[in-house]
Amino acid sequence: MSGSGVESISSMNASECTTLLIQNARIIDPAAHRDEVADLFIANGILQPVPSVLPSNIRRIDAKGLVATPGLWDLHVHFRDPGNPRAETLESGSRAAAAGGFTHVVTMPNTSPACDTPAVLQHQMNPSLAVRILPSACVTRSRSGDVLADLEALAAAGAVAFTDDGTMVDNPSLMAEAMRRASALSRVVMDHAVLPKLAGPGVIRACEAAKRLNLPVFPPEAETEAVAQDIRISRQTGAPIHIQHLSCAESAAAIRAAQRDGVRVSAEASPHHLALSADDIADDQGDFRMNPPLGNRLDVLKLREAVLDGTIAAFATDHAPHAPDTKAHGFMRAPSGVIGLETAVGVTYTLMVGVERMPLSVWVERWTTGPAAILGLPAPRLAMGKPADLVLLDVTTPWRVDPARFQSRARNCPFARWTLHGRARLTLCEGRITWMDDPWE
Ligand SMILES: [Zn+2]
Numbered sequence: 001m002s003g004s005g006v007e008s009i010s011s012m013n014a015s016e017c018t019t020l021l022i023q024n025a026r027i028i029d030p031a032a033h034r035d036e037v038a039d040l041f042i043a044n045g046i047l048q049p050v051p052s053v054l055p056s057n058i059r060r061i062d063a064k065g066l067v068a069t070p071g072l073w074d075l076h077v078h079f080r081d082p083g084n085p086r087a088e089t090l091e092s093g094s095r096a097a098a099a100g101g102f103t104h105v106v107t108m109p110n111t112s113p114a115c116d117t118p119a120v121l122q123h124q125m126n127p128s129l130a131v132r133i134l135p136s137a138c139v140t141r142s143r144s145g146d147v148l149a150d151l152e153a154l155a156a157a158g159a160v161a162f163t164d165d166g167t168m169v170d171n172p173s174l175m176a177e178a179m180r181r182a183s184a185l186s187r188v189v190m191d192h193a194v195l196p197k198l199a200g201p202g203v204i205r206a207c208e209a210a211k212r213l214n215l216p217v218f219p220p221e222a223e224t225e226a227v228a229q230d231i232r233i234s235r236q237t238g239a240p241i242h243i244q245h246l247s248c249a250e251s252a253a254a255i256r257a258a259q260r261d262g263v264r265v266s267a268e269a270s271p272h273h274l275a276l277s278a279d280d281i282a283d284d285q286g287d288f289r290m291n292p293p294l295g296n297r298l299d300v301l302k303l304r305e306a307v308l309d310g311t312i313a314a315f316a317t318d319h320a321p322h323a324p325d326t327k328a329h330g331f332m333r334a335p336s337g338v339i340g341l342e343t344a345v346g347v348t349y350t351l352m353v354g355v356e357r358m359p360l361s362v363w364v365e366r367w368t369t370g371p372a373a374i375l376g377l378p379a380p381r382l383a384m385g386k387p388a389d390l391v392l393l394d395v396t397t398p399w400r401v402d403p404a405r406f407q408s409r410a411r412n413c414p415f416a417r418w419t420l421h422g423r424a425r426l427t428l429c430e431g432r433i434t435w436m437d438d439p440w441e
Pocket of ligand 1: 165166167192244245291292
């Protein structure tokens with residue numbers, strides 16, 4: 001990043017730098033069917049055609065070898081706000097998202113209090129944050145599973161989707177009504193598809209570590225039966241359903257078959273469920289506990305296949321921060337969940353593009369147009385005349401994961417010390433620079 005008149009990204013100041021010329025980037029904009037090396041010009045935060053005469057105050061970025069895409073979208077994050085600032089806040093979660101290359105994130109409503117009123121919902125939608133928050137709201141009041149929340153009022157206040165994430169809506173008639181009402185509002189219901197009566201106390205799939213640590217086993221049917229139930233309701237009502245954090249091979253197969261039948265079912269897969277299996281749980285470590293738990297090796301393979309063929313149209317991190325002391329006392333005592341925003345690009349690029357040979361443009365779709373389509377929102381684009389939402393990615397320089405350097409307040413990352421390819425160098429959200437990073441080690 002040097003040369004006459006060309007500055008390194010780190011030398012720029014976030015507040016001043018809104019007139020930019022990004023030179024020689026590989027621009028991948030799936031919604032525009034664009035994949036070419038070209039320049040991008042941003043003035044006053046607006047993406048514009050490159051003028052023949054450049055303004056004198058312009059800042060140039062040599063982006064040779066970097067990839068420019070629309071800002072990434074994450075369908076599934078927990079920012080713990082309100083309720084648990086030791087784990088994360090809207091500010092720290094948003095900084096972690098921007099550092100990960102994200103411009104849009106869907107926050108989950110299992111906050112304290114739960115996001116089941118317009119007032120709690122609007123608390124999330126702070127325009128000064130480093131990321132655009134698209135809040136989801138509860139399906140049922142207090143996520144109790146008993147009485148539907150006021151979906152109409154929540155949609156009017158800005159809810160982009162409904163979910164009781166953390167628990168399933170395990171009442172078929174209530175779920176059918178929720179799906180119908182959400183569909184009438186052009187919103188999707190997203191389900192944490194785990195049947196409590198089948199999951200029981202299970203915290204880990206059957207594996208060596210389960211035996212060695214004497215942990216209660218989570219049967220895959222807890223998920224696959226839940227997915228089957230949700231598909232049945234969607235088929236009956238004609239309303240869409242989105243299945244969160246898929247972990248089982250059979251779930252992916254059922255969703256693929258239902259989609260072929262015209263059922264409006266979509267799904268997401270997390271980086272950790274694509275990268276890790278239960279066989280990777282070596283020690284009694286809380287950072288490997290998540291819900292649903294890591295699958296077996298066949299599950300991982302089949303989930304990757306489903307991401308490749310589009311059955312799973314979106315990656316989603318399920319970024320689930322916890323204060324460090326809560327994760328430090330072994331698997332059984334740890335709360336469920338891992339953080340993911342700052343490793344999402346690296347893990348999914350390294351595995352899906354590097355190992356599985358996924359075309360780069362398809363990988364970009366799974367982080368941009370795929371999630372937006374699930375929400376029924378317009379496709380993210382590098383659109384001229386609009387405030388710039390974009391990320392510059394370095395997919396060639398290897399980097400080593402060091403959770404101590406994360407923007408997130410939490411450190412519960414199962415990828416510590418992994419070497420990855422793929423990292424955000426510069427993120428612009430609505431024309432503002434929200435992240436920039438120097439070349440790293
Ligand atoms: Zn969940």
